[in-house]
Amino acid sequence: MTADDHPRADPSPPAADVLADVAKATSLREGREGIATVLRIVASYGPLALRDLARLVRMPLPVVSAIRRELETLKLLERGQGVALSATGRAFARDELGLEAPQPEPAAPGSPARPPRARPADDAGDTLDPVLAPLLPAMETHLADGPKVDVTLDQAPCTAETALRRAFAMHQAGALAGRRILLIGDDDSLSIAIGIVARALSAAPRRLTVLEIDPERLAHLERGAARIDFPFERIAHDMREPMPEALQGGFDVMATDPPYTLPGMALFVARGIEALAAGPGLPVFLSYADLSPDDRLDLQARLTELGLAVLRMRPSFNRYGGASILGSVGQLIELETTSRTASPLAGQRFDGAIYTGEIRxxxxxxxxxxxxxxxxxGADQAVTTIEALKEAGCPQCGAHTFERQRGGKKGRGG
Incomplete structure (x- = not known):
């Protein structure tokens, strides 16, 4: 159905810059993205009690009250059984935010306000929300078709359950429907999970682009996109190179599962920042290894240097198949851009080591x-991995079975 198939509300929805105008009128530090978040939450969970709305958008009650008054003046919100989108607000959410806003549910006279829909707990592990369980076979079918893991690139694909849960977490954070999403590396096939979840929940992103260095992974994603009939951009790119000019500033959500080294993590996140639009409050999703307290502090220091604020950390949220580098689990970190977010590498090539085999x-x-x-x-040998050795065969006799000799030493630079 096209936008023209929907009758427009009267009066017509305000122009998109209303978000910035309301942010300015209420002195909201989160900027226009904060106003968009309020509308997204109301569209998804309304009608809401004002206190519940404040809790879900993580803003002080007086601030949300001021935002509500401004949006009511513009006839985007209305009161009744709680804070809800008006007809004009639903048209605005559809046309300007890309949301398929649900129609209001009629309430019986005198009935209490409908409570907000429950959000899943932030539990670790592979427990699936009931809405995701029917989607699992499609994700498993895609992953079964995957290429061999390239450990020199720190590849460690996550499980089908984790991919779906990660996409659903993005949806819960308002970072799916109508969004312009960039994935930096995608050996986890998060792009496919987003396609599956978005279709099931009517939460299609406005744009989805994947940057990936491995041609076999790109081919795998191409097959997956065709299988689920969910087209998206796939671009071959080495993150050591600057962000392509055509992508700079073109996204409002970024997600990455980078190399599990601090230099690699900082590089991938910095490249993602180059592609994000300016302004605070844009969602960034970082999957990384579960860390000790000291290592976690180092990670947070790197993120602070990039001007990113930590919103939520979910230890052991991610599960990986055979990922010994991670202990088969990892955390999901939700971040937000700030007015100080910036990439120190913009326009520059990065020539340092970023992968585990290079650094250690x-x-x-x-x-x-x-x-x-x-x-x-080893990384500095003619054969870099045991997988490559098994595939090539013994240089002496060509056989393909080997036994590791214990007592291996660290190489140069270890």
Whole structure:
């Protein structure tokens, strides 16, 4: 259905700059994105008691009250059984925010306000919300078609359950419907999960773009997009290079599951910042390893240097298949841009080490079970991984089975 198929409310919805005008009128530090968040929450969970709305948007009650008054003056909100979108507000949410706003549910005379829909608990693990359970087979089918893991790129694809839960977490945060989303690296196939979840919840993003260095992963995503009939942009790109000019400033949501080193994490997030529009309050989703307190403090310091504010940390939210580098689990960190968010690398190439094998190289030796030849394997060797050695075969006899010799030492730079 096109926008022309919907009868417009009378009067016509205000122009999109109303968000900035209301933010200025209420001196809202979150800027226009904060006003958009209020409208998104009301569209998804309204009618709401004002106190519940303040809790869901994480703003002080007096601030939300002031926002409500401004939006009521503009006839975007109305009162009744709680704070709700008016007919004009629903048209605005649809046309300007890209939301498929639900129609209001009629309430019986004298009945209490309908409570907000419950949000899933932030529990770790693979527990699926009931709305996601029917979507799991499609995600599992996609992952079963995946290429071999390239450990030199710190690839560690997450489980089908985690991919769906991550996409659903983005939806819960108002970061899916009508959004312009950039994924920095996607060996987790989050793009496919977003497509599956968005279709099930009528929460299609306005734009979805994936930057990925691995051509086999890109081909896998192409097959997945065709299978679920959800087209999106897929671009081959090395994050060491600056963000392509055509993508700079073109997104309002960014998500990444970067290399599990601080330099790699900081690089991927910095590149994502280059692609985000200016202004505070834009959502950033970072998947990273569960860390010790000291390492977690270092991570937070890096994020602070980039001008990002931590909104929520969910330990052990992510599950990975065979990801020994992560202990098979990892955290999901929800961040927001601020007025000080900036990339120190904008327009510059990054020539430092970013992957685990580069920063903490280890030399391992494998004995061929056929001829007993010893083959060194490491980041600075002719053969970099055991997977590559098994595929190529023993350089002496060509056999493909090996036994690791214990006592491997750290390589140069370890």
């Amino acid at each position: 190289p280890r030399l391992r030796r494998y004995r061929c079970k056929a001829c007993a030849a010893l083959v060194p394997v």
